[in-house]
């Protein structure tokens with residue numbers, strides 16, 4: 682039976698769209714059980730509706746505390762038997778209520794090569810720092826911001842004539858490719874987390890020769 686995803690958004694929803702597209706064309710064997718936005722006007726909600734996916738708004742401003750908001754998220758996700766929660770441009774910190782309810786089952790996508798440039802506006806941070814390479818990271822969510830075990834990364838060059846906006850656009854292309862692939866890897870199972878390291882056993886005999894696999 683396909684695994685059930687709960688996707689949390691706050692805005693545009695282009696990564697949500699990439700996940701919708703991957704489930705539609707068979708790259709991702711999963712069902713999107715619900716899309717939840719913490720912002721009532723998030724454009725991503727319309728993308729979900731257009732794909733026939735259930736949407737919910739859980740407006741964080743209507744809750745008296747962070748933990749009450751988190752508990753509301755957990756209740757709705759559990760009600761829909763969600764196996765894996767995917768943050769897709771979800772701009773709220775999650776607390777222990779939801780992290781403990783979904784152990785090693787919450788993913789986030791971040792537009793930098795973590796641990797460089799955590800937090801907001803990562804593409805601008807990278808551009809201002811003058812790095813020559815940045816990229817995208819998909820990682821498990823833990824209590825520390827943008828710091829959980831890394832599932833997948835992809836590098837993106839920074840060009841001399843880049844602006845923060847052109848760099849963000851180049852990174853976004855890689856985000857849309859990377860997130861469905863990372864979700865598929867996690868859903869496929871057979872992995873372990875050793876310390877901070879997400880590890881998978883080899884999928885094919887190596888004959889002593891290690892192939893490079895990002």
Ligand code: GAR
Pocket residue numbers: 690692693694695696697725769770771790791792800801802803853856
């Ligand atoms: C994406 O670039 C995502 O990596 C970033 O927000 C954007 C959301 O775009 N997330 C973070 O910065 C999380 N710290 P989208 O709504 O079009 O997917």
